[in-house]
Amino acid sequence: MAVILECRDLTKYFRVGRNKQGPVYLRAVDGVSFEVQEGETLGLVGESGSGKSTLAYTIVGMYRPTGGHILFRGQDIGMEADRRSMALKKEIQIVFQDPGSSLNPRRTIGQILGLPLVLHRGLRGAAQEEAAIELLRKVELPPEYLLKSPSSIGGGEKQMVAIARALASEPSMVVLDEPTSALDVSVQAKIINKLIALQREMNLTYLFITHDLSVIRNVATRIAIMYLGRLCELAQAAEFFEQPEHPYTRMLISSVPVISDEEERLKPKKVESRGEIPSPVNIPSGCSFHPRCPERASVCSKVNPEMVLVRPGHYVRCHQFTSCWSDTKKVGEIG
Amino acid sequence: MTAVQHSKSRPEAVLGLNMKRQRFAENMGKYWYAFSRNKLSVVGLAIVLTIVILAILAPVVTPYPEHAGAFVDYDNASKPPSRSHIFGTDVFGRDIFTRIVFSFRGALLIALVVLSIAVPVGVLLGLIAGYFKGTLLDTVIMRTTDVFLAVPPLILALAIASMLKPNMMNSMIAVTLMWWPWYTRIVYGMAASCRNEYFVIAAELTGASKLHILFREILPNCLSPVFTKIALDVGWVILISASLSFVGLGEQPPTPALGQMVSDGAKYMPDLWWMTIFPALAIVVIILGFNLAGDGLRDMLETGVK
Amino acid sequence: MPEEILLDIKGLNVWYRVYGGYLKVVHNLSLQVYRGERVGLVGEAGCGKTTTMKAILRILPESVAHIPRGEIIFRGRDVLKMNRAELQKLRSRGIAMIFQDPTSALNPVFTVGEQLEDVIRFALPPEERQKKRIHDIAVQALKEVYLPDQERILQSYPVQLSGGMRQRICISMAITTPRELLIADEPGTSLDVTIQDQILRLLRELVEKHGTSIILITHSLGVARQMTDRIYVMYAGSIVEAAPSATLFKEPLHPYTVGLLASVPKISGGGIAEGIPGRIPNYLNPPNGCRFQPRCSLSDDRCLSQSPPILDVGGGHYVACFRYER
Numbered sequence: 016m017a018v019i020l021e022c023r024d025l026t027k028y029f030r031v032g033r034n035k036q037g038p039v040y041l042r043a044v045d046g047v048s049f050e051v052q053e054g055e056t057l058g059l060v061g062e063s064g065s066g067k068s069t070l071a072y073t074i075v076g077m078y079r080p081t082g083g084h085i086l087f088r089g090q091d092i093g094m095e096a097d098r099r100s101m102a103l104k105k106e107i108q109i110v111f112q113d114p115g116s117s118l119n120p121r122r123t124i125g126q127i128l129g130l131p132l133v134l135h136r137g138l139r140g141a142a143q144e145e146a147a148i149e150l151l152r153k154v155e156l157p158p159e160y161l162l163k164s165p166s167s168i169g170g171g172e173k174q175m176v177a178i179a180r181a182l183a184s185e186p187s188m189v190v191l192d193e194p195t196s197a198l199d200v201s202v203q204a205k206i207i208n209k210l211i212a213l214q215r216e217m218n219l220t221y222l223f224i225t226h227d228l229s230v231i232r233n234v235a236t237r238i239a240i241m242y243l244g245r246l247c248e249l250a251q252a253a254e255f256f257e258q259p260e261h262p263y264t265r266m267l268i269s270s271v272p273v274i275s276d277e278e279e280r281l282k283p284k285k286v287e288s289r290g291e292i293p294s295p296v297n298i299p300s301g302c303s304f305h306p307r308c309p310e311r312a313s314v315c316s317k318v319n320p321e322m323v324l325v326r327p328g329h330y331v332r333c334h335q336f337t338s339c340w341s342d343t344k345k346v347g348e349i350g
Numbered sequence: 351m352t353a354v355q356h357s358k359s360r361p362e363a364v365l366g367l368n369m370k371r372q373r374f375a376e377n378m379g380k381y382w383y384a385f386s387r388n389k390l391s392v393v394g395l396a397i398v399l400t401i402v403i404l405a406i407l408a409p410v411v412t413p414y415p416e417h418a419g420a421f422v423d424y425d426n427a428s429k430p431p432s433r434s435h436i437f438g439t440d441v442f443g444r445d446i447f448t449r450i451v452f453s454f455r456g457a458l459l460i461a462l463v464v465l466s467i468a469v470p471v472g473v474l475l476g477l478i479a480g481y482f483k484g485t486l487l488d489t490v491i492m493r494t495t496d497v498f499l500a501v502p503p504l505i506l507a508l509a510i511a512s513m514l515k516p517n518m519m520n521s522m523i524a525v526t527l528m529w530w531p532w533y534t535r536i537v538y539g540m541a542a543s544c545r546n547e548y549f550v551i552a553a554e555l556t557g558a559s560k561l562h563i564l565f566r567e568i569l570p571n572c573l574s575p576v577f578t579k580i581a582l583d584v585g586w587v588i589l590i591s592a593s594l595s596f597v598g599l600g601e602q603p604p605t606p607a608l609g610q611m612v613s614d615g616a617k618y619m620p621d622l623w624w625m626t627i628f629p630a631l632a633i634v635v636i637i638l639g640f641n642l643a644g645d646g647l648r649d650m651l652e653t654g655v656k
Numbered sequence: 657m658p659e660e661i662l663l664d665i666k667g668l669n670v671w672y673r674v675y676g677g678y679l680k681v682v683h684n685l686s687l688q689v690y691r692g693e694r695v696g697l698v699g700e701a702g703c704g705k706t707t708t709m710k711a712i713l714r715i716l717p718e719s720v721a722h723i724p725r726g727e728i729i730f731r732g733r734d735v736l737k738m739n740r741a742e743l744q745k746l747r748s749r750g751i752a753m754i755f756q757d758p759t760s761a762l763n764p765v766f767t768v769g770e771q772l773e774d775v776i777r778f779a780l781p782p783e784e785r786q787k788k789r790i791h792d793i794a795v796q797a798l799k800e801v802y803l804p805d806q807e808r809i810l811q812s813y814p815v816q817l818s819g820g821m822r823q824r825i826c827i828s829m830a831i832t833t834p835r836e837l838l839i840a841d842e843p844g845t846s847l848d849v850t851i852q853d854q855i856l857r858l859l860r861e862l863v864e865k866h867g868t869s870i871i872l873i874t875h876s877l878g879v880a881r882q883m884t885d886r887i888y889v890m891y892a893g894s895i896v897e898a899a900p901s902a903t904l905f906k907e908p909l910h911p912y913t914v915g916l917l918a919s920v921p922k923i924s925g926g927g928i929a930e931g932i933p934g935r936i937p938n939y940l941n942p943p944n945g946c947r948f949q950p951r952c953s954l955s956d957d958r959c960l961s962q963s964p965p966i967l968d969v970g971g972g973h974y975v976a977c978f979r980y981e982r
Contacts, residue, residue: 232925288851
């Protein structure tokens with residue numbers, strides 16, 4: 016399988032002010048490297064403040080990276096949307112979290128779908144209308160919806176329209192930024208299944224961003240977990256849940272509210288969540304997770320661990336898997 | 351593709367037209383419901399409609415249309431309100447009611463001209479400054495706006511009007527110059543917050559032009575408060591232009607103007623009180639009417655149609 | 657199982673006046689909370705669970721909300737018939753409330769201390785309202801929700817604290833003065849999953865310690881399972897099923913509950929089933945019979961015309977569906 020998108024040591028800092036030592040930066044994305052294979056769904060999981068949305072927005076061109084590279088089919092696309100070619104904009108599309116604000120309330124659905132159709136496929140008039148009806152059919156909405164305004168339809172239907180808009184340019188990759196987190200579970204099920212069906216039908220690659228672990232388990236091929244701008248762990252979806260290695264991953268999985276005993280057994284029991292994610296302006300030294308980590312050692316606050324391969328396709332960024340772990344002693348439970 | 355093929359391949363087009371009509375009727379009902387929730391708005395709307403109709407039909411509805419110009423009838427001069435002159439007559443014997451109704455024409459015309467120049471200019475500048483917030487363009491536009499806003503409006507209008515020849519045209523210019531910055535301010539705020547909405551970002555990311563984003567995506571979302579302000583402003587423009595004509599910087603005699611009638615009558619207070627009181631009341635009623643109707647419009651546009 | 661009924665809602669209906677008629681949101685809702693019990697009220701967005709909660713506290717917008725029928729009996733008194741003074745007492749000493757969004761539940765222009773101390777002051781009898789005493793209770797309250805450095809937090813403004821800390825403060829406000837019933841409306845939903853877990857564990861611990869009854873309003877079946885003894889499932893303004901938590905997840909009976917449970921994504925994988933087609937009915941003209949009938953694959957003619965009765969299927973399990981009639 017071919018690599019469609021690759022991030023190499025990607026960083027995105029925002030300047031938030033200055034103090035005596037000079038400018039103060041918010042390090043939203045801080046050295047992230049990963050690859051997305053053609054046709055897969057890479058799940059990117061993190062809490063708010065983890066930088067997952069900034070990473071997604073940088074990939075689609077809302078921001079220019081501070082450092083590192085984004086390669087799309089081998090071509091460096093680390094620039095803002097203004098500077099990207101139309102051919103590139105056609106290839107990468109995004110679906111935002113809140114369908115309420117991603118669809119202009121003053122335009123009809125026909126007009127909303129018409130914009131990418133005219134820009135990327137040059138369709139106008141009757142041809143555009145036919146293509147828009149075809150898009151609506153793809154997301155199982157009737158043609159009458161062309162004349163409706165987004166404010167007159169339900170949240171799930173709005174998100175379906177937003178998906179249809181993203182697909183209008185016939186992209187090869189779609190970034191999904193929490194596409195179902197504003198929706199009810201019964202609607203969520205429909206959207207997720209539709210996304211999976213569309214992926215097969217149109218041979219799409221998804222970068223699926225979410226904070227919801229139980230959703231990502233059911234859509235992703237591989238899952239990457241992000242904490243304070245860095246990746247902690249990356250593995251195949253099933254392995255990620257069955258053999259989580261990073262203490263943060265275990266903490267997250269054990270915090271998920273579940274509805275069956277079968278799921279309860281999957282949860283790593285010991286790890287009780289504690290503390291909160293610190294501000295990305297003041298990232299803790301060493302491993303950024305160490306203040307909340309139940310398994311931390313003295314080395315953790317000093318040295319930032321490297322990403323290491325623990326099993327085929329399974330990467331972890333934790334000192335327990337680096338050579339320095341054996342030389343150090345566990346500090347044990349504190350606080 | 352021929353027209354025949356169109357209708358064949360798109361049976362929805364017919365359906366669409368019916369749906370549009372149906373939705374329009376439904377929306378009108380909802381708009382009227384939101385507007386009429388406050389009975390005062392309905393009163394305001396009635397006042398506004400009455401004034402507009404009176405102004406348009408002035409030569410027909412007034413008892414003495416010839417009194418609107420230079421007319422003298424010393425036999426009937428300075429008469430208090432009576433059955434034949436319900437608001438009385440002025441020192442030249444002209445019917446005050448007739449002159450008030452005719453002066454509505456000038457007042458509404460000023461409001462119309464002033465707002466139809468000030469609003470588009472103000473909205474456009476605000477839209478541009480808001481979308482390019484943080485750039486030099488924003489600074490230039492908004493600081494200029496601030497300069498205009500810093501000067502008390504009536505003083506500014508007085509200064510401009512007195513520099514130019516005192517007539518209706520110039521008083522309109524004066525009022526227009528002091529009016530646009532308010533619209534720039536309103537639209538600026540709306541456009542600047544709209545710019546960060548995901549629908550604008552989505553349009554940018556997919557490659558829409560700046561023109562499309564400004565006029566198709568952002569502008570329609572900024573218009574509700576503009577419409578409300580227009581309705582409220584008609585009254586205020588009339589008041590300001592009446593103030594200008596009160597000090598002799600507006601419409602020149604013998605054409606009737608409300609401010610000028612008030613100031614003429616003021617010389618004969620309190621004996622010929624009707625010469626001042628009725629034009630002054632007319633000003634109050636106009637402003638009240640437009641304000642009440644404007645409030646209703648705000649209720650209607652802000653509660654929105656869902 | 658404690659037997660004393662603390663809150664008893666009987667046949668509650670709540671309507672909202674809008675253009676073209678009334679939105680008949682809450683429809684013949686009945687619900688009981690026993691003393692010391694943890695009850696979950698589960699339903700999707702727009703099912704009327706927040707309206708129900710607001711009706712209990714009488715904080716519905718009076719200009720548009722209308723309660724045509726129903727009783728809300730709290731400790732033997734009908735909340736809907738209370739006068740202003742009784743309501744004041746109900747809100748300051750009887751029932752406490754925790755909202756979904758801790759940011760908007762705290763006033764940004766007052767310090768945490770001022771707000772927390774106000775709550776304590778109103779709950780105390782007038783002769784005990786000494787400054788020192790109130791302050792001590794406030795410090796104690798923050799200790800109880802495991803917030804460190806209490807003096808500093810009391811002097812902070814809400815914006816200076818994180819979302820999790822703000823929610824802990826809201827909990828401390830609700831729990832510090834003796835209340836008999838706590839209504840928590842989606843208490844962890846706006847927070848991250850690890851913080852939500854902490855907040856829920858804290859809430860559970862405090863409720864147990866004080867013996868307070870709680871109504872946990874949530875859209876998440878997982879949260880309800882973890883937190884409650886008994887669950888009411890609400891759909892389109894009515895209770896469709898009520899059962900002890902363990903029973904509900906083992907044998908859901910109502911087609912809506914079955915569908916809802918199927919739609920929840922599982923961390924064991926296996927895809928997500930689409931349990932329920934269609935969408936929630938229009939409250940302006942809701943279906944005549946069972947409100948779930950238009951989305952139900954098992955419905956027949958009777959569901960179209962008659963509202964199903966609430967049937968007792970034994971073991972404290974109730975379901976509003978004709979299929980379970982004997």
